[in-house]
Amino acid sequence: xxxxxxxxxxxxxxxxxxxxxxxxxxxxxxxxxxxxxxxxxxxxxxxxxxxxxxxxxxxxxxxxxxxxxxxxxxxxxxxxxxxxxxxxxxxxxxxxxxxxxxxxxxxxxxxxxxxxxxxxxxxxxxxxxxxxxxxxxxxxxxxxxxxxxxxxxxxxxxxxxxxxxxxxxxxxxxxxxxxxxxxxxxxxxxxxxxxxxxxxxxxxxxxxxxxxxxxxxxxxxxxxxxxxxxxxxxxxxxxxxxxxxxxxxxxxxxxxxxxxxxxxxxxxxxxxxxxxxxxxxxxxxxxxxxxxxxxxxxxxxxxxxxxxxxxxxxxxxxxxxxxxxxxxxxxxxxxxxxxxxxxxxxxxxxxxxxxxxxxxxxxxxxxxxxxxxxxxxxxxxxxxxxxxxxxxxxxxxxxxxxxxxxxxxxxxxxxxxxxxxxxxxxxxxxxxxxxxxxxxxxxxxxxxxxxxxxxxxxxxxxxxxxxxxxxxxxxxxxxxx
Amino acid sequence: xxxxxxxxxxxxxxxxxxxxxxxxxxxxxxxxxxxxxxxxxxxxxxxxxxxxxxxxxxxxxxxxxxxxxxxxxxxxxxxxxxxxxxxxxxxxxxxxxxxxxxxxxxxxxxxxxxxxxxxxxxxxxxxxxxxxxxxxxxxxxxxxxxxxxxxxxxxxxxxxxxxxxxxxxxxxxxxxxxxxxxxxxxxxxxxxxxxxxxxxxxxxxxxxxxxxxxxxxxxxxxxxxxxxxxxxxxxxxxxxxxxxxxxxxxxxxxxxxxxxxxxxxxxxxxxxxxxxxxxxxxxxxxxxxxxxxxxxxxxxxxxxxxxxxxxxxxxxxxxxxxxxxxxxxxxxxxxxxxxxxxxxxxxxxxxxxxxxxxxxxxxxxxxxxxxxxxxxxxxxxxxxxxxxxxxxxxxxxxxxxxxxxxxxxxxxxxxxxxxxxxxxxxxxxxxxxxxxxxxx
Numbered sequence: 001x002x003x004x005x006x007x008x009x010x011x012x013x014x015x016x017x018x019x020x021x022x023x024x025x026x027x028x029x030x031x032x033x034x035x036x037x038x039x040x041x042x043x044x045x046x047x048x049x050x051x052x053x054x055x056x057x058x059x060x061x062x063x064x065x066x067x068x069x070x071x072x073x074x075x076x077x078x079x080x081x082x083x084x085x086x087x088x089x090x091x092x093x094x095x096x097x098x099x100x101x102x103x104x105x106x107x108x109x110x111x112x113x114x115x116x117x118x119x120x121x122x123x124x125x126x127x128x129x130x131x132x133x134x135x136x137x138x139x140x141x142x143x144x145x146x147x148x149x150x151x152x153x154x155x156x157x158x159x160x161x162x163x164x165x166x167x168x169x170x171x172x173x174x175x176x177x178x179x180x181x182x183x184x185x186x187x188x189x190x191x192x193x194x195x196x197x198x199x200x201x202x203x204x205x206x207x208x209x210x211x212x213x214x215x216x217x218x219x220x221x222x223x224x225x226x227x228x229x230x231x232x233x234x235x236x237x238x239x240x241x242x243x244x245x246x247x248x249x250x251x252x253x254x255x256x257x258x259x260x261x262x263x264x265x266x267x268x269x270x271x272x273x274x275x276x277x278x279x280x281x282x283x284x285x286x287x288x289x290x291x292x293x294x295x296x297x298x299x300x301x302x303x304x305x306x307x308x309x310x311x312x313x314x315x316x317x318x319x320x321x322x323x324x325x326x327x328x329x330x331x332x333x334x335x336x337x338x339x340x341x342x343x344x345x346x347x348x349x350x351x352x353x354x355x356x357x358x359x360x361x362x363x364x365x366x367x368x369x370x371x372x373x374x375x376x377x378x379x380x381x382x383x384x385x386x387x388x389x390x391x392x393x394x395x396x397x398x399x400x401x402x403x404x405x406x407x408x409x410x411x412x413x414x415x416x417x418x419x420x421x422x423x424x425x426x427x428x429x430x431x432x433x434x435x436x437x438x439x440x441x442x443x444x445x446x447x448x449x450x451x452x453x454x455x456x457x458x459x460x461x462x463x464x465x466x467x468x469x470x471x472x473x474x475x476x477x478x479x480x481x
Numbered sequence: 482x483x484x485x486x487x488x489x490x491x492x493x494x495x496x497x498x499x500x501x502x503x504x505x506x507x508x509x510x511x512x513x514x515x516x517x518x519x520x521x522x523x524x525x526x527x528x529x530x531x532x533x534x535x536x537x538x539x540x541x542x543x544x545x546x547x548x549x550x551x552x553x554x555x556x557x558x559x560x561x562x563x564x565x566x567x568x569x570x571x572x573x574x575x576x577x578x579x580x581x582x583x584x585x586x587x588x589x590x591x592x593x594x595x596x597x598x599x600x601x602x603x604x605x606x607x608x609x610x611x612x613x614x615x616x617x618x619x620x621x622x623x624x625x626x627x628x629x630x631x632x633x634x635x636x637x638x639x640x641x642x643x644x645x646x647x648x649x650x651x652x653x654x655x656x657x658x659x660x661x662x663x664x665x666x667x668x669x670x671x672x673x674x675x676x677x678x679x680x681x682x683x684x685x686x687x688x689x690x691x692x693x694x695x696x697x698x699x700x701x702x703x704x705x706x707x708x709x710x711x712x713x714x715x716x717x718x719x720x721x722x723x724x725x726x727x728x729x730x731x732x733x734x735x736x737x738x739x740x741x742x743x744x745x746x747x748x749x750x751x752x753x754x755x756x757x758x759x760x761x762x763x764x765x766x767x768x769x770x771x772x773x774x775x776x777x778x779x780x781x782x783x784x785x786x787x788x789x790x791x792x793x794x795x796x797x798x799x800x801x802x803x804x805x806x807x808x809x810x811x812x813x814x815x816x817x818x819x820x821x822x823x824x825x826x827x828x829x830x831x832x833x834x835x836x837x838x839x840x841x842x843x844x845x846x847x848x849x850x851x852x853x854x855x856x857x858x859x860x861x862x863x864x865x866x867x868x869x870x871x872x873x874x875x876x877x878x879x880x881x882x883x884x885x886x887x888x889x890x891x892x893x894x895x896x897x898x899x900x901x902x903x904x905x906x907x908x909x910x911x912x913x914x915x916x917x918x919x920x921x
Contacts, residue, residue, distance in 0.1 A: 001587070001783070004595050004821050013824050016562045020834045021905040022841035027859060031697060033728050037602040039825045044564050047821055051568040051592075058588030060576030068578055075485050076576050079530050084749075088541025094556050094751030095888055096545070097876065103543030104750045114524045129614035129752070130807035132794070140655055170794035170804035174625075176657035179799045217511040248509060249516045264807065268485070272811030273589040274579035274611070274771065276753035292651075314651035318555055318617040318644035318740070319751025331537055335484050337527025342518070346505040347486050347493075353508060354496040370500070370508055398584050407581075409795075426487030427496060453779075458584035463784035468776035472765070472788060474608050475598040476775075 001057065001459075004050055005476050008040035038478065057459045058273070059403055065425060065433050067355070069374045069406035069418030070165065070213060072243045072265035074348075079335070080269065080328035089327055094319040098304050105303035108296045108320065111280075111330045118333075118341060119239075119259050120252020121282030126321040127292045131240060133316065134260025134279025135171040135207070137292060140313045141258055141283055142205045142234045143175050144290040148311065155204040155233065161190055163214060163410040165240060168207045177204055184412055188214040188367050190224050203233035209241045210254060211372035213410040213418070215352065217245075225255025234258070234287075242266045243422070244349055244373035247342030258283035267329035278325040292316050347423035348373040351430060355421050358434035362441040366413045374420035376413050377405075383415045388444045390415040392451035395462065396440045399455040402433055482527040547885035549907050551842075553863050553898030554693070554888045555616075555642050556751060557743045559721070559831065560902055561819070565745040568818045569811055579771070579807065583786045584778075590785035593773040593810065596817040603723050603820070604737040605730025606759035611771035612813040613805060616740025617645045619756035620687055620717055621652035622803055623736040624660075626760070626767040627685035627713040633658045634682045636675070636712075640665040640692040645717060649687065658684075668696045668856035668865070670703060679710035685735075689717040690726065694896065695839070695863025696856060697726070704733030713764075720744050720757070720816075721835060722861045724828035729759075736760045745819030746812055755812035766792060769803030771810075834901035835862035838908065842899045845912045851919050855894055865894045869919050878918045884911060 042050075060066075066073035084090070092104055112124040128134040139158070146155040158172035159180045169179045180198050185191035189212065206228045211217045218224065225235045237251040237259035243266045251259045263269050264277035271277070283291065293312040294305035336344060349372055356365065356375040366376040382388045394404035394417065405419040421430060444451050455461060488496065493505070502508065509517055528536065550558045569575075573588070580586030580593075593611045600609035613619050624635040637649050639662045646662065653660040663686070664674045670688050679686075686707045690700050700716060707714040716734040718726075721743045729737035741755030742748075760768055766789060774788035794801040820828060839862040846852050851869025868875060872889035879886040884907075887897035899908065 001591065003591070003598075004817075005598065013826055014562075014822065016560060016823065016827060017830060017834065017901055020830075020837055022837050022908075024833060025837040025840040027697075027725070027836065031726055031859060033605075033723075033726060034731060036825045036829065037599070037724060039599060039602060039823070039828060040821050041824050042821060044562075044822065047564060047818070048568070051571065051574075051818065054588035054592055055571045055573045056588065057586075057591070058573045058577050058580075059582075059585040060573040060578075062572040062576045066578070068581075071578055073578060077485060079534060081570070081575070083534065083537040083541075086538060086541040087546050088538075088544045090747040090749050091546045091558075092544050092750045093547070093550060093552055093558070093748050093885060095552060095554055096547070096885060097880070100545035100547075100880070101750065103540045106540050106543065117523050129618070129809070130805070132804040132806045133614060133618070136655070136804060140651070143655065166794040166796070166798045166801070167804045167806050169799035170797070170801040173799045173801075174652075174804055175655045217509070219511045219513065221516075222513055245509075245512075247522050248518060249512055250518070253516050270575045271578045271807070272809075273574055273577040273586075273592075273814070274810030275807040276614075276809045276812055277807040314654070315617070315644060315647040316651055317648060317752075318615050318642070318754070321751070322753040323750040324747075324753055327537070331533055334525065334536060335528060335530065335533045337482065338522040338524045340482060340484055340527040341522060341524075343483075343486065346508070347488055349508045350488070350493065350496055350505060353500045353502075357500045370502075370510065372508075394582070395584070398582060403578075403585070404582060424485050424487060427492040429487070455584050459587045460584055460778040460782055460784040461780055463583050463778045463786045464776045465786050465788070468774040468786050468788040469791070472608075472772075473775040474594075474765075474772055474788075475601045476594070 001053060003476050004040040007046055007050065008042060010041055012041045012043055014044045064401055065429055066403040067405050067419040067421045068403060069420040070240055072420060072422060074268055074422040075424035076268055076270040077332060080331045083331045084324040084327040102303050105296055107327060107330050109298050109303055111326055112296060114333050115261060115280060116282055118246055119282045120250030121259060122285040123288035123291060124280055124282040125291045126278065126280050126326050127317050128279035128281055129317055129322050130275060130277040131260060131262040131279045132167040132171060134281045135167055135238065136174055137281045137316050138236050138258045138260050139171055139175040141287045141290045142236065144313050145234060145287060146204055155202060157202045158204050159198050159206045163212055163412050164207065165238060168238060188216050189218040189220065192220055192223060195224060195227055199227055199231035199233060203231045205234040205236055207236045207238060209238035211241050211244050214367055214376050215371040215374040216367060217372055221254045240265065241373060244345060246345045248345050258287055263325055263329040268332045269325050269328040276322045276325055278322045344423045351421040351423060351425055355419060355430050355434060359437055362438050374418055377417045378413050379415035386445060386448045388448045388451055390417045392444065393417060393440060396451055396454045399457045400436045402436055547883055549884040551897050551899060551911065552885050552888050554896055555644060555740065556748055557900055558748060558902050559743050559900050561745050562822045564822050565815060565818045569815045574811060574814060580787060583784065587785060590773050592814050592817060594775060594785050596813045597773060599817055599820045600757050600759050603720060604759045605728030606737050607762040608765045609759040610768045611773055612808045612810065613756035613758055613770055614809060615754045615756045616717060616738065617648035619738035619758045620645050621649045622769045623715045623738050623758065624649055624653065624685055625656065626736060626764060628658055632682060632684035634684055635660040636663050636678055636683055636686045638663045638665065638670040638688040640670050640694060641687060641689040641717065642693045668694050668858065669698050676706060679712060683710065683712040685713040685715050687715040687717060691719060691722055691861040694865050695860040697859040697861060700732035708733060721832050725832040735764055741816045744816035746815055753809055753812055755809045755816055767802055770805045770808050831901050835899065838899040838903050839864060842897065842908045845908060846915060849912060849915045849919060852915060862900060863896060863898045865896050868893060868895050875918055878914055882914060
C-alpha cells in the first residue's frame, strides 16, 4: 500500500485556520530553517481514506479474539472513551490554578483510594506512563529507601526469577542495580533454596509477578517475601498479572512493599496500538515520602498538590501522568465496583482454565493443573519431531482470524505459546477458538511443510525481518522512490 | 450489576464442570487461604452506565474550562482539525496491541513508519523511534543514549522546562550518573558558564529551543562548543516552532527530542502526550524503544516490521538500551494525522501565527504601565513580563472574565503564551483588563 508521501500532490491542501489577524512578524533569516519539512500535501478526503485503509490492515480487540498472554486484552468499554473526552477533562491546562482543577485532583485522589484498597497499599502515584515506567518508579522508591538508611551503596542487587518479564531486569539496570537471575523450580515457581542462597546484605529487593508468567500462583509467596524481608530487602510486585486476583488477593497482603499496575491491561483502558498506557505505582506507608512529586492531598474536601516533598525521588515525567487514561480506568472501577472487580478476576481465571482444558486435548501444557488467568503451551516435541514451531502455529491462527497467543515467552519454556483469554469473552468464542486451535494442530501434524508458508490470507505474508535489521530503512525518502 | 462479562451463570456451571470443579473459589486453591479476601472490597458498589456517567460528569463539572488561554509552559492549546480525533478514534487503532504480529498489523506499522518519516523531516535528523512517554522522558532517555564508560555526566540548561530538568535529574540519579545545571544569563543558556563546565567527563549537553522562557537560543553556536569538547549535543524542540526554525540537524544536534503534544493532542490535564526522539544515523542503535522498518514479505510485497529489536528489553533483558515497552503509539498517530492534515504550508502557518500573535501581544502588554518585557532577545510564542502588582491579583481578574492568564513565576514575572487560537480581539481585551487591574 502507498505511503501518505506517495499520495502527495503538490499544491493540494486544506485550510484549517483563518488568516492571521495581527501583523505578521518575521524572524531574522539566520534563525530559520533552510527548507520546509517535506510533509505530504493531501486533501482531507485523501487523508481520511488513507487511514481507513490502514485500519482495515490492522487488528484490535474489536476485531476478534485476542488471547495475547500477559497483555490482558479485555474489551475496552466505550463509556470510558466518552468520559475521558468530556471537555471538563480534555480542555484543562495542567498548570491551571488549583481552585479550577478540583475535579481533576478528585479523580486522582479517589482513584488512589480505590486502587490502594484493591492492592493493599497505602499511597499511590499516577505519574508513570506505562508498566515499565512504573517498574522504574517503584524500584527508585526502593533505591531511595536503602539510600536513606545509609545502605544505598551496599544494597544494589535485585533478584529476578528467570521467568520474569524482560522489563524487570532492564529496569533494575536503569536504577543502577545489578541483576541476580534465579532459576525457577521444576514446578515453575520460585525455588526457595535458590532464593535463600541469593539473598544477603547486598540485596536491594526482589521483583516478582504473582501469578507468574506461567499462570501459576506461587503457593510459597508468604515465605518468599519473608526471606527477602529478613535479609533486609524489599519486595516489588509487577502488576502485569493482577487481573487474575484483583479483589480476591491483594499484593500488599502477600508481603509486597510496592506495586505497579497496568491500567491499560487490568483496568480496561485501550492499548492504542502500543500506548498510551498508565503505570500507577502503589506503596506501603514507609515508602510514601519517596513517591514522585507532586503528591495529591485532600484537606477538608479541598484538593491540592503537595510540592514540598524533600524525600521524593523527584519527577519521572512532566505533570501528573497520562490523565485521560486514568479517567478511563476510574470510570471502569466505578462501573464494576466492589462486586464487579473480583467477579472479573474470577471469570478471567475461569475462561483460562476452560480454554486450557479444551486445548489440552492436543497441545502439551508447560504445567498441568489449575491455572490462573493465563497458561503456557509448549510445541517442543512437535518442533523436534515434525519441525512445526510455535511460530508456525501462531501464523496459521492469523489465517483463521485469531490473534495468536504470545510467542516464545516465558523464556524458560521452549517453543512457548502463552494464552490469556480474559473475562470478556463468551463461552461460544472460547469454543470456536478452541476448535480452530485444534484444527490447526491437526493440519500441522498432517502437513508440516505447508505450515511454514502461512499466513496466506493476511494483507502481507511473512515479512523478511532479517533484511529489515540488516539494512534498516526506517523512513521514506523521496530520492529512492 | 453485571458488566462486560459474556459468560452466563448457566455457562459458568458448564465450564466449571468441564474443568472438574464445583465452584470458582476452588480455582484459587493454590493460594494460602489466609490471603483470600473474606469481606468485600471497601470501594463503592458497581453502577449502571448511566449512573457512572452522571457521577463522572459531576466531577468533571468541578473543573473550570477557560474559553481563552494565554498559558503554555510545556502544554499548549492549538486548533485540532476535526479529522484528527476522527482518525485516531477508529476502533481498531484504539484497541490494537503493540504490532508484534506484523502480518495483521500493517496498518499500525505503516502509520508509525509515516510518523517516523515526518519527525525526521521536522527535525532534519536521520532516524526517529516510534515515540516515548513525553518530552521530559525523551530528554532523559537521550541523556542515557549519550553516556559511555568515560563520559557519564549530563549538563542541562537552567533555561529548560523545570519538569524536564527534574525528570532528567531523576533518571540520572537512578543510573548513578552525574547531572549539572548550566546557569542562564539574560534568559538564555550562559555560553561562558557552559565552556567552563565542559570537560572529558561530560557525555552530553541539553538545551531547549525555544527555551522555557520562550527565548531562542544560539543553538548552532552551542552545538559547536559542545562538539569542540567531545560531548554530544541534545536539543529539545517545540514541534510547531520547528516548522520554522533552523532544524536540530542544522544546529549540529546528535539527538533531537521534544514534547509532541502541540501536534493535535488536547491539554487533558497533562497527558497522554508524546515524546518524540530522533537521532543521527551514528546513534541509531542507541535509540530506545520501538522502531519500525520497511522490508518485503515472502511474495516481494512491501511490508513493515518492528526492527532493530536487539536494543530492546524483551530480547536483551538487563543489557537493553532502555526498559521501555509500551510507548505512546496512538499519540504518535495523532501527531502524524495532524501534520499530514496541516501539510507543509499549514504547519508553517501555525508557527507564523503563534510567533506573530505572541509579538503583537508582547508589545501590547508592554504598553501597559508597569508591565515590560523582561528580556530583549528573540522569542517564539512565549515571553516573560514584569508585573507591577501581585501576579495573583492579575490572574484572579482575568479568571473572572474566563481568561487563563500567563503562568506566574516564582520571581514575580509572568510567562505568557499566544497561539493561533488567540484572536486579536482576545489579546486586546486582555490588555484592557491588565490596564484596569494595574491602575486600581
